[in-house]
Amino acid sequence: MERLVIPEEAFPALSASQVGRLRGLGRAYEVAEGDVLSTAGDRQRDFVFIESGEVELVRAAMPDHPEVVVLRIKPGTFLGELNMITGQAAYLTARVSVPGQVRRLSPDGFKKFMLEDAELSEIILKAFIARRSMLQSSEGARSIELLGSRSSKEAFALRNWAARQQLAHMWIDVETPEGESLRATLGLGSHELPIAITPTSVLRNATPNTLASELGLSFEPAPGREFDLVVVGGGPAGLAAAVAGASEGLDTVLFDSGLAGGQAAASSRIENYLGFPSGLTGADLATRAIVQAQKFGARIVSTCGVAALCIVDGQLAIRLTDGSQAVARAVMISSGARYRTLPVKRWQEFEGAGIFHAATELEVSACGGPEVVVVGGANSAGQAALFLASRQKKVRLVVRSGDIAAGMSRYLVDRVLADPQIEVHSETEVVELAGTEALEAVTLRNGATGNRQQTPCNGLFCFIGAVPGSEWVEGVALDDDGFVLTDHDIPEKNLSAYAMLGRRPLSFETSVPGVFAAGDVRHGSMKRVASAVGEGASAVRSIHQAIGNG
Ligand SMILES: Cc1cc2nc3c(=O)[nH]c(=O)nc-3n(C[C@H](O)[C@H](O)[C@H](O)COP(=O)(O)OP(=O)(O)OC[C@H]3O[C@@H](n4cnc5c(N)ncnc54)[C@H](O)[C@@H]3O)c2cc1C
Secondary structure (H helix, E strand, C coil), X not given: CCCCCCCHHHCCCCCHHHHHHHXXXXXXXXXXXXXXXXXXXCCCCCEEEEEEEEEEEEECCECCECCEEEEEECCCEECCCCHHHHCCCCCCEEEEEEEEEEEEECHHHHHHHHHHCHHHHHXXXXXXXHHHHHHHCCHHHHHCEEEECCCCHHHHHHHHHHHHCCCCCEEEECCCHHHHHHHHHHCCCHHHCXXXXXXXCEECCCCHHHHHHHCCCCCCCCCCCEEEEEEECCCHHHHHHHHHHHHCCCCEEEECCCCCCCHHHHCCCECCCCCCCCCECHHHHXXXXXXXXXXXXXXXXXXXXXXXXXXXXXXEEEEECCCCEEXXXXXXXXXXXEECCCCCCCHHHHECCCEECCCCHHHHHHCCXXXXXXXXCCHHHHHHHHHHHHCCCEEEEECCXXXXXXXXXXXXXXXXXXXXXXXXXXXXEEEEEEEXXXXXXXXXXXXXXXXXXXXXXXXXXXXXCEEECCCCCCCCCECCCCCXXXXXXXXXXXXXXXXXXXXXXXXXXXXXXCEEECCCCECCCCCCHHHHHXXXXXXXXXHHHHCCCC
């Protein structure tokens, strides 16, 4: 573990007036040495301000490690980190080490305070974010240990989910001496991998779903609850809708079947997003947006897909893949588009075990060796090739057309051609995959010469166009390619539901009143981050009108 570096933002110096406001919250309690303020695994916990004394944050004993004091917190500051916003169960125990006095504010009181005191809410949020990133590289990260094989697709899915959730956790490769010894200590067989060890349990054959449920991050529907807005898909469009909706008082829940952040989070660098002249990573943009939506009270559930749009007792509802339902006054379809796959044998077998549709640090670490192939002729493929080359990979960029400039922006083409780590194979296709447990080699075929060449390949990164994520939206008018039609694009024959309401569809509204669409899944959209964000946020104006708020 690295030495714990405490950034200033994590424990900000508060002014007398700010301390005064925090002292006015909740109720004061005298605390004695050894008193536990919250225990690892607690789902509901108070916001605590330490007036005097000292509190230590303790990582519980794990099967392979004894209990450790991660941090001691002095008076004049507050406890907590990002899980106070995301709803994740506590992963450290807060125990009084020097007696004194604390103030406790209930979870509902804390939510209210965060919306009312803009100045302190910004300071607290920044501190929570800084504390999370600090804890990710501390002993605190051992509170959630993920043990599995680097070449297993199940382990990759789990690591990918944990990384996207920004969980403080530790990945342990079972093929290392540490991993083997942990597996032996737990007495578990290889067929039980991957394993997730949390402060409260050991999950065998762990999946993002079982881990989310254990950590309190899954959806638990309350009977009779009606949301103002259910957002389906947590890419830039859905997240923008959730931020706009929740900040304007709509009771909002967002579901994502994979990883909130959408395609944008798969990008190693988005260079054309307003306000970030030197670009930002897609994962960074997604994480900020997720926290922002949660800060305004939106619930983000990112292990649960939506299986169908339905009408229950005359009300709009969505049915989740786990069979549960969420009833809503308005539904936002922002399920984007997903990358096409190549029609090559064994493709499914290697998805996540050598074949990836994103190029970020996580995929780099999951590639066993230096040889990679990027397939695609558009900007996303160019960005991925440059990123992988910057991580010392030997990149073969495979493009079907004869000229990479045909589908890629000039600035990327120039950088790709100038990079000594990238070899461009134009008029070429991947025709065969080889490997035992993970991908090890691919065969490339040149369309002009017919030549076939087998090349080592530890990672195949595929970016070849997209299909709309609209298979679940039955009953809504789509275009011939499956993209969702909205407002002026809906043919008259599909507008019968509006005749009874005596109105026309609003901007971004679909052929079903109260159901909206934004982003890449929408017919005619621009397929860009900025336009998806703009559409998601703008649609909320129409949603207010449709449900009678505006
Ligand atoms: C590698 C890469 C690089 C890119 N670079 C740029 C760039 O530099 N600049 C730029 O402007 N654009 C870029 N793009 C394009 C941009 O990312 C997309 O246009 C944008 O993400 C679209 O946002 P969206 O919200 O509409 O959909 P998406 O981002 O596709 O998000 C849709 C979400 O819906 C979820 N979903 C799908 N079906 C369901 C279901 N049934 N239930 C629940 N959830 C569901 C998916 O899991 C996904 O998270 C890039 C894309 C990629 C892949």
